[in-house]
Amino acid sequence: MAKVLTSIVSKNLTMATEQNQLLPETHFRGRPCRSMTDAVHLLIHQIKEAWRKGKVVSILFLDIKGAFPNAVMDWLLHNMKNRQVPGQIVKFIRWLLTG
16 A cells, blocks of 8 residues: 555655656656666767867766765755655655654
8 A cells, every 4th residue: 555655655756756847958867758868868968069160179077876875854845845846746756754
C-alpha cells in the first residue's frame, strides 16, 4: 500500500512542479516528456550555436548526486513549503524520511 501511495504522491508532486515551473527548462532528469536524448540535442544545439558565433565551448559535468548524497530533511521540507508544494505532500515526504 505504501508503494501505491508513494507513486500517487510522486505523480502529484511532478505535476505541481511542472505547473509552477519550479525547475529550469534545462533540467531533464525525472521530468515527463524529457529524455537524455533531448538533453544531448540541446547540448549539441548550444555548442553549434556558439561555434557559429566564433566562440570557444567548454563543458563541465558534475556528479551532483555523488557530491550531495543526502538531503538535509529540514531544508528540503522548508524549500518545498517556500515553493508552494501542497502541505499534505510535504507532510507525506516528512513521514517517508523519518526513521
